[in-house]
Amino acid sequence: VANLLLALQPWEHEDFLPPTLRKRLESLPFDITTISPSALDSNAWEKILHDIKPEVLVSCWSTHQLPIDTPVSNEPSSLKYVCHLAGSVKKLVPRPLIERGLSVSNWGSAVSRTIAECALLLTLSALRRTSHWAIAMHRDGKWKDKSEVVTESLFGRSVGIHGFGRIAQQLVPLLRPFGVSISAYEPGMPDKTFIQQDVARCNSLEELFSHHDIVIELAAYTSENHHVISEALLSRIRPGGIFVNVGRGAVVDELALIRVAQQGVLQVALDVYEVEPLPQDSPLRGLPNVTLLPHIAGPTKDRRRDAGELALLNLERYVNKQPLDAEVTVEVYDRTS
């Protein structure tokens, strides 16, 4: 029986592996050890890897602080499969281990729809100025002045999306009932994908930012994408337009975004930032035309079990020597943040 190390904090366990999934895990031919990574320093973590010699590691967000690139990995390693419940494995798994044959999987597209949902929510919120009203109604005792209040609808708008990966593709069906026209910019994506989704292809970021009422940032972060959203691009959005970022903070030149936001002409709605946590003195805080969330786009607490479900399917595939779903190959590793 192979050893399986479950390195999760109790709340991660509860959210990602609720009782029905935990039962399915226990029915698999593994000798399971459960630890809470937050209680460990790197020495204790190294000793656990050495003593338990796991063949399979089930990891999550809090395992990031305990990378498996320890001296132990210089021994002939017992570890054959890292089943990561969350997204990015870069802090946990060093690239050479994947090159040498370690299998790694993550949540793939299991949670993409909840991030798409947050993109829709931030768009609707910016159009209605709900962030302004939350503060005005709760803190400042206000009511509207009917002749002055500005509210806008998503119906009939044009939406441009930077990036056309899993999340953007899950956003499209959420936008459709609003009768919007949708375009996207993602140079590497084949025409077929655009045609299947009935989304127009943009040929440049300049086109994307010039021709849409609403621009939604969903591009993956790569070295070429660093700060690619510049002041010149942001200024192309028509006055009264909307810029939403639920992708990666560093794709945007945040100082440029702050300057544009301070002009008060655009509505800006952000879930991600260049530096997280967002500094207390960030000029983004307090701007009336800016909606802020603390990087909570996804997955929501109630849908983390979708990532757990995918992990269970993968552990079952691993036991049956079938190919894994959402495998993090070297190519995927290099492409993701």
Place this chain on the structure above:
Amino acid sequence: VANLLLALQPWEHEDFLPPTLRKRLESLPFDITTISPSALDSNAWEKILHDIKPEVLVSCWSTHQLPIDTPVSNEPSSLKYVCHLAGSVKKLVPRPLIERGLSVSNWGSAVSRTIAECALLLTLSALRRTSHWAIAMHRDGKWKDKSEVVTESLFGRSVGIHGFGRIAQQLVPLLRPFGVSISAYEPGMPDKTFIQQDVARCNSLEELFSHHDIVIELAAYTSENHHVISEALLSRIRPGGIFVNVGRGAVVDELALIRVAQQGVLQVALDVYEVEPLPQDSPLRGLPNVTLLPHIAGPTKDRRRDAGELALLNLERYVNKQPLDAEVTVEVYDRTS
């Protein structure tokens, strides 16, 4: 040529009758007089009605303060048609005038979709606690604690709607991409309408509030509906559930709602209240599990032209002696708030 009196404030004119619609109006065989109702007292208003003797009155929100039930209406009245750009005509048109043959139309279902959009927005906002984050991020310099933050998704939920009129029926397609199951309670609505929309029929409010994660209030206000949403009903929503009101404030026993909200177990999201403006000292203000908007569900500023478009079609029908759309008959008058 018949006299047409356009009684609108400049901002109403701009929103409801932008230049293309104004041009169409000017091409019709009317002698048009434009006045701003806010500048008038009731004597001046009466004099205008007497002097202009309009056959057609185009009215909007701000005309409410100047009802057409003046002594002038005891004369054989010139007025044959009130083309109301907004919804409720009850403050403007006394019922006997409709009985005596005055034609009245309103915005019908032209703006229902924007109110449905706000219902979706409030639902998604309550699930993600965006009102809490707006205040925490902008006013209190906060960031999340990953192990404590609660976020929820609409995907896979059950939604119950009180009322199944135009707005609720426009809400259904906005909810569909989230794979929710939808039920509604509206005793007077024929089964056919439920079947066409693939919405389950609830047979009581008790059933509606007991069996759904999310309850959305969209019922029209009638004397039988007054305070029908009681503490007993609200307490039936499962812990962690959501109550949204974008319908009418007085359908809900607001003191009961306040008591339930203060327990902190439900998420509550409101656009309407028993007393509007919402009093400064309302206990609803400041509750962390309550999302508040100042009655802005609809129509949004950018879509008021949809109501203008319908009004123009009706004015064209009036000229051509064709039946009006969205006519406010005595039956409609009695049914609406």
